[in-house]
Amino acid sequence: MYTYNYPRAALTVDAIVYVKMGGSASVLLIERGHEPFKNKWALPGGFIEMDETLETACKRELLEETGLIVDKMTQFKTYDAINRDPRHRTISVIYFAELNEKQPVKGGDDASKAEWFPATDLPELAFDHRQILNEFFDKIKKER
Numbered sequence: 001m002y003t004y005n006y007p008r009a010a011l012t013v014d015a016i017v018y019v020k021m022g023g024s025a026s027v028l029l030i031e032r033g034h035e036p037f038k039n040k041w042a043l044p045g046g047f048i049e050m051d052e053t054l055e056t057a058c059k060r061e062l063l064e065e066t067g068l069i070v071d072k073m074t075q076f077k078t079y080d081a082i083n084r085d086p087r088h089r090t091i092s093v094i095y096f097a098e099l100n101e102k103q104p105v106k107g108g109d110d111a112s113k114a115e116w117f118p119a120t121d122l123p124e125l126a127f128d129h130r131q132i133l134n135e136f137f138d139k140i141k142k143e144r
Contacts, residue, residue, distance in 0.1 A: 009089040013058040014045030014129070016076065016096040016136055017068065018119065025119040025140075026102060027133060030065045030111035036086045037126030043133075044111065045092065058095040065111035067104070070097045076136055084128045094132055 017028040029041040044065040048057040055073050062068055073095035080091045105114040117123065119137055122130065 007089070009091050010085075011048050011054075012045055012090055012092040013048060013054055013061060014043040014092050014094050014132070015058050015062045015073065016043060016094060016133065017062065017066075017070065017099060018096070019099045019102050019116070025137065026116045027119050027122070028066060028068070028105060029115060029117055029123070029125075030107060031113040031115075032126055033107070033110050033112035039112075040126040041117075041123045041129075042126040043094075043129050044114070046110070054093050055095060058093075064109040065107065066114040067106045067108060068114075070099075073097045076139075077132075079128060079132060081128060094136070096136065 018025045028044065030044045032038055032040055032042055044062045045058065046061040046065070048054060052060065054075070058073050059070060062070060074097070076094040076096050078091060078093050082089065084090060084092070102116050105116070107113040119133065122133065125133070
């Protein structure tokens with residue numbers, strides 16, 4: 001067990017999983033089953049375990065919350081705004097994976113649902129996940 005004299009930030013990972021369809025994209029979201037932001041939609045993700053890499057943690061959280069297995073994820077960006085999580089100081093490393101087609105998904109673990117949404121018609125999102133998705137899809141558009 002670790003004990004420190006000074007507070008430490010929590011480290012999380014979040015997954016952007018998307019499918020391009022013609023000129024648009026769909027993105028995978030989960031409905032949160034617990035507070036904070038219970039019943040709001042969010043990117044699949046969660047806290048890392050002490051014995052796993054960031055990518056491994058992201059793939060694990062994705063599997064636990066949606067039932068989806070991906071072989072490889074690519075790191076996008078780190079988000080570290082001071083108050084991005086109302087519980088405590090949380091830093092999140094965002095990973096992404098593009099799929100060829102939508103896969104069946106089902107909410108699990110602390111996600112009550114998992115569903116695909118058009119990237120241009122997203123529900124209200126928890127945390128700073130709308131900002132994350134906006135920045136991600138802006139980057140994708142610029143790279144074309």
